[in-house]
Amino acid sequence: MRTLIIVLLSFFMLKSTAQEIPMFVGTYTNKGSQGIYLYMFDSETGDAVLYAATAAQDPSFLARSEDGNMLYAVREQDAETAEVAAYTFDGDLLSFVNSQPTGGGAPCHVVVGRKHPLALVSNYGGGSLAVFKLDDNGALGERIQLIQQEGQGPDSDRQEASHVHSAFFTADEKRVFVQDLGADRVTIYRVSHERDQYKLVEETVIATPPGGGPRHLILDQAEKNCYVLLEMKAQIARYRKEKDDWKLVDTVSINADGFAGENGAAEIKFSPDYKFVYASNRGEANSIALFEVGKSGELLKKEVYAVEGKEPRNFNISPDGKFLLVANQGTDDIVVFRRDLNSGELEDTGKKIEVSTPVCIIF
Numbered sequence: 001m002r003t004l005i006i007v008l009l010s011f012f013m014l015k016s017t018a019q020e021i022p023m024f025v026g027t028y029t030n031k032g033s034q035g036i037y038l039y040m041f042d043s044e045t046g047d048a049v050l051y052a053a054t055a056a057q058d059p060s061f062l063a064r065s066e067d068g069n070m071l072y073a074v075r076e077q078d079a080e081t082a083e084v085a086a087y088t089f090d091g092d093l094l095s096f097v098n099s100q101p102t103g104g105g106a107p108c109h110v111v112v113g114r115k116h117p118l119a120l121v122s123n124y125g126g127g128s129l130a131v132f133k134l135d136d137n138g139a140l141g142e143r144i145q146l147i148q149q150e151g152q153g154p155d156s157d158r159q160e161a162s163h164v165h166s167a168f169f170t171a172d173e174k175r176v177f178v179q180d181l182g183a184d185r186v187t188i189y190r191v192s193h194e195r196d197q198y199k200l201v202e203e204t205v206i207a208t209p210p211g212g213g214p215r216h217l218i219l220d221q222a223e224k225n226c227y228v229l230l231e232m233k234a235q236i237a238r239y240r241k242e243k244d245d246w247k248l249v250d251t252v253s254i255n256a257d258g259f260a261g262e263n264g265a266a267e268i269k270f271s272p273d274y275k276f277v278y279a280s281n282r283g284e285a286n287s288i289a290l291f292e293v294g295k296s297g298e299l300l301k302k303e304v305y306a307v308e309g310k311e312p313r314n315f316n317i318s319p320d321g322k323f324l325l326v327a328n329q330g331t332d333d334i335v336v337f338r339r340d341l342n343s344g345e346l347e348d349t350g351k352k353i354e355v356s357t358p359v360c361i362i363f
């Protein structure tokens with residue numbers, strides 16, 4: 001009997017532990033944030049408990065290795081002090097490994113390869129993409145490329161020069177899509193790999209609507225449709241691949257009908273099953289839009305939700321798809337929405353995670 005009780009207790013302890021997953025939050029540190037925060041997120045209830053904080057300066061955007069053992073963070077500062085840093089994660093705490101200068105100001109995005117040992121950093125202020133080789137242990141190796149982009153857009157205040165905002169690998173990691181807000185373009189690079197030597201080679205340039213300011217993008221599972229989030233117009237531009245070219249098919253607003261305020265679109269993501277798309281808008285909208293993906297890849301707007309805060313930046317969906325969490329930079333909180341797996345619809349749980357200037361959420 002005693003053995004049975006011990007077995008049952010062990011089972012329930014494992015079940016409780018299994019539903020808690022690590023969640024990292026990147027922040028700006030100008031208002032008192034310590035840097036990178038680690039929470040244990042309960043995937044059943046939507047509760048989050050602060051577990052640890054790691055001191056770092058303006059670690060605004062984060063990326064995690066495929067095995068979860070490494071975390072990478074940009075240091076979003078001027079060109080003289082801008083860096084990308086690598087940390088190990090042992091399931092309990094982050095430990096600093098090393099850092100490298102990014103070669104440009106205001107790095108605002110980092111992505112790491114799952115098939116290739118590469119880290120790509122987007123220098124918004126510098127208008128460049130920094131390419132780093134990762135060592136076998138995940139540490140940041142040498143910067144093997146600094147790709148400087150050039151160009152301007154029609155908005156003289158925001159598009160006076162190139163502003164690289166993000167870079168994303170395709171699923172097979174044969175190509176990289178790079179978004180330039182300042183020049184209204186997406187540049188596609190081929191990943192050249194010969195004898196352990198890597199290089200990004202420019203292949204195609206996609207012109208995006210003038211004055212739109214491409215910020216982030218997503219690709220559908222077949223990689224036949226590309227959805228580019230235009231920050232300045234709060235629109236999603238959909239491109240369809242036709243042989244070797246990408247053709248603009250349509251654009252849709254992420255705002256509610258009749259909205260005429262200031263825009264600042266920030267993030268776009270697919271649901272885990274690729275049936276729905278979500279996009280956030282800052283400015284005066286402070287909203288997140290839900291779209292259903294049609295059979296041909298068209299986006300059908302279903303709802304626009306208030307984020308119950310201000311300046312929604314990055315958001316993320318829990319791995320099981322049950323929750324969507326929005327980082328509200330302006331109100332120093334993360335709002336937790338419950339997500340309907342069938343309809344994609346969101347419901348405010350009333351739960352908020354209080355954290356200073358949250359920018360990025362990753363699981």
